[in-house]
Amino acid sequence: MRVRTSIAISLARAGFAVIAASVVASAASAAEFDWKKFQGKTVTFLANNNPVSQALLTHKADFEKLTGITLKVDGYQEQQMRQRLVTVMNAHSDEVDVFMTLPSREGQQFAAAGWYAELASMTKGEVAADYDGAGLSQALVKAGTFDGKLTSMPMNLEGPILYYRTDIFKKCGLEPPATIADVEAAAKKLKACDSGVTPFVSRGLKPALPYTFSNMLHNIGGSYIANGKSNLCSPQGKEALETYSRLLRDYGPPGVVNYSFYQISALYRSGRAAMAFESSNELRTVMEGGERLKDTALIAFPAGKAGQVPTAIGWGMAVSAYSKQPDAAWYFVQWATSPAVQKMMAVQGIAPPRSSVASDPEYRKWIDEEPVRQQWQAALDVLAAKGSSEVGYPIVANPESREFIGQAVQDLILNQKPVDQACADADKGLDALIAQK
């Protein structure tokens, strides 16, 4: 059931080719395109106040000057943004025109609820000549497509990667890990070699950990669903649960069950962790102050029995199905996901979901300034080429499925259950979710 999202595979799929074609076809109407068409209108943007929107909104004035549209930004933290969205959408309100969405998490749910406006027709309509819809990561475009309906345009590419300390590895005589077994062996050696640092840290907080755990599961060759049933108790599922929890329990920091990106970045940045398995988005935070700039290397998470199947997701921009001005809203979406804007965001540390930006000379210059940025881009290239957007169960109740995955992992970290019971308890709840329509 795993949804592989490599660009090569996704482009080969015939059904999806229709959407890709519609994005490409957009150039047809480019000749008559007028950025000022909706001058004087106001578009409301519900934003998650994360680094992606922060980078985008530094260019807000450019959009308003280009289009004459006033952009009203309604910014919240991620969970609060979803609460606001649920309230607005349940009321069928037109208060929000454009919103940020994470297709890997809520895409199926929001699509089934009818909250997304269909974007394929917009990409065939009024589109600027330089938009280059085909240049967007088709893997991410596909991740935002449900039942053949294009629901969002990708804003960035992100996924968990392994940050590790080159100086500590050198001191302890370690080579960069090439496999998951190497990671564990390195953690064991680091624990004996330098008791002052935490050998390995990653997400232990229940709802947050499926982001990193999914990478481990897929690398080991596991899948969330097999034959319509939850598959956590498969040999690969149990191996992933045991390996992930063992790494955190035996080599992680005390209190790791409350760790999410904030604590992980703080621990690593302060020099108290040798390996951190955390989001590529955290590069800027981890490098703040410059202390880790020269002693850190980055790689995609090392291979398991199934090789490297990194988690690769991205935030998307969606137009509300209840917006009374979807065309003006689409103008904002296409500006925000255009090559020019994504290039500006890229040099602010937001990984671009376009290969053209990734190879742009100005962006390359920024990348080449620091070895750590080169490694970051190399890891992102692996994500783009081999990534899976499956974080948690690919079902409508995806957010709830993450609770069960998180609970099973925490049960093992805290030694509260043996693996057979932890996965069986999770599978029981997850089977009920899978059965939900």
Place this chain on the structure above:
Amino acid sequence: MSGTADTLTPDRQRLELGALSAPAVLFTVGMIAFPLLYTIWLSFQSFSSTGRQSFAGLANYTRLVGDNEFWHGLWVTLALYVLSLVLQLVFGVWLALVLFHAKRLPGVVRSLFISPFMMPPVVAGMMWLVILDPSLGAANYILTSFGLPPSDWLASPSWVIPTVALIDTWQWTPYVALIVLGGLQSLPPSVYEAAQIDGASGFKTFQRITLPLLLPTIVTATILRSVDLLRFFDIIYITTQGGPGNASNTLNIYGFRVGFEFFNIGYASALMLTLTAIVFGVVLAFNRLRGAVAW
């Protein structure tokens, strides 16, 4: 108005007063009644994960009975409530006595004593999250400096409830102290003069005079803190989000997640109405107690 109050008949006065206050009364009733009635209506609806809505009758309430997470949430809510309330009343009365008797205490020190409850709970939660971090926090640094073993604090399933109760006690004890201090200042001095003449010791005076006379004030503080403690949310949401596992998953946190993360607004409404009924029940019980201890 067609005349002054002196020239109006009582009936006319009542009519005009009613007309003038009606908008405010209607607004207030609407603000309280509408959300409550709407929540009651929602609790009889079923919402699928995709937002489809249908009438569910009592299904959301019967689901409560067989929902282990509900019973666990109720247990966590009551455990946190009892532990926090007892700590806050004990330390609140103690702090009030200190402030009452230490007349020469500088204003700055008095302000410092009562400052925690003026801090927004989100700020307090973030601050304690950093202090109690098992790796980077000051709490374990201090413990280990004295040769004591470090603790996992909020990350330990067995310590998370006492730790959250301690954070809340740190924040809200001054509030209880201020209420009790107001009560202390209103006690009749003649009773204390009589006790002094009779040779009563300080402890006896506290046990036999101060505490009984303070009981109505303490019950008032109990009612005010009960309402907040049974609806415990902010500190937990900031520090643990109900974890580790579900060790600090109060009813309020559980209802929030069911409603806003899993989008089952109907069941979340049933959960929240049940919690509201518990809060009302506790407030009514203490209200009766207040009547019984009044002097």
